[in-house]
Amino acid sequence: MNILRTATLLAVMTALFMGVGFMIGGTGGMMIAFVIAAATNLFSYWNADKMVLSMHHAVEVDETNAPEYYAIVRELAARAQLPMPRVYLIDNAQPNAFATGRNPQNAAVAATTGLLQRLSPEEVAGVMAHELAHVQNRDTLTMTIVATLAGAISMLGNFALFFGGNRNNNNPLGFIGVLVAMIVAPFAAMIIQMAVSRTREYAADRRGAEICGRPLWLASALDKIARSAERIPNADAERNPATAHLFIINPLSGERMDNLFSTHPDTGNRIAALQAMNSEWSASPGDTFQPAPQDTGPWGKKPGKKPTSQKGPWG
Template identity: 40%
Template sequence: MVLTMFLLGLLYVVFMAVLIAVGARAVVVLVIAAGFLLVQYFFSDKIALYAMGGREVSPQEAPELHAVIDRLSALADMPKPRVAVADSDLPNAFATGRNQKNSVVCVTTGLLRRLDPPELEGVLAHEMSHVAHRDVAVMTIASFLGVVAGLMTRFALYTGLGRNRDNQGGLPIGLIIVLVSTIVYCVSFVLTRLLSRYRELAADRAGAYLTQRPSALASALTKVSGEIARIPTRDLREAQSFNAFYFAPALNRASVAALFATHPPLEKRLEQLARISGELGREA
């Protein structure tokens, strides 16, 4: 993950250097992109809950769910996140929030109906690992470069920079910006997806060690993936835009290149959990 973040940072420096070299007015784009970044960073929990139809629930409304979160918070020695439930048959869960004190863990009613208590605990441990690792903040910052590149392309197209040539009478400045921005966006997209897959594996690992029951998390992964396959494709496509938040992707067909996936393959996640199970067995 450190290497991926380094490459994203290096890409950002190169991109800014090219924009300055061609004389682009990048300040406006940077200000707009920074505004988007700040809104996403500070209000990610509210935005995600609203988009996915989640609502916060009290201990009186969901005592069993709160009890699991209380136990995991004590084990992880971290502040208890807010607890929410989304009325959806899609069996899934997500965590969001910029830090541990401003976080929320949300599960769907479909997940609550399908998992037994140890499996649910494994899923919630995975989600709380995202909170502990500040994954929302990391992914928000990592996606900043892609936002800048996309806005820069639109800026070049809509302001007519493509008709203005550089001082040496070479290629239009706008064309240079569009080409560089497109390349940067594509590379940034791939690196961000790579980082997303790493963070999912890290959350699986941390969640398994937190509960000391990697087999329960593996069972939940297998069950959720199988149940999602039974959901109508139309409903899955509507939920696909939220894949980056979910415990398991809503739609992840084999035809989609693994390079662009937000989550690692199920087989890879299960292999890691099997190794952890073996390690814990030897320690015992």
């Protein structure tokens, strides 16, 4: 079902791209747009993860330079029965994280230094479990390809004014078609992009809570990240707004409205859903899912010991 939904979404995005081409250059423009869309999809499939990580200056880390962070991801991946993803660190004061990759075998997770510094190990575990849920649900490929196509459609719309107003071209709709390509098509692409992110965040929250075993760890992390994102800018995200929906919390602004025009669901609604999930688990002690004991694992706090300080490539 998830594969069918993804294929349908990509078909809609490709059709939208071809529609913009038709409004700019008629049948010829539509065919050119189809070729560009196909090439964009193919390129995104193999390279979208590398592009996103490069945009945010992510550095790959391992158990030697980020032992606690790496151990958290490793244990969570084992719990979720996923291959160990590549682990990245982003030198950014805003606490945030995202996952990318075309499939679980080629996945990567990235967290900012702000996330590791401002959140407890338990909260970091909740966040990384959420990102691994995206990997397990195969959301990462869809979200990165949609981001690439949405950006391409918006760029094509901007070109419409320059290439669509010539009377000698094949544009069947004239100046009206140019206006539609400039305004409506990029706006429609933005709506699809945002809707995709919103519908998948709730599912990733729930599955992430199941992976780490503590819904309230993720709920607490979401609250801290959302409040910090309102105060701490993310320059790389501002320069690359098409990647905003990949993050666990919108890195661009403190958007609160839970509607179609928000890149993420309302944080309060997400927290409430996780709290309800925690209540369900508490009321059902016979649940087949058994969370890990709180005093075990790389994020556990053993009596009389303090968590190991996080070391990374930036110290």
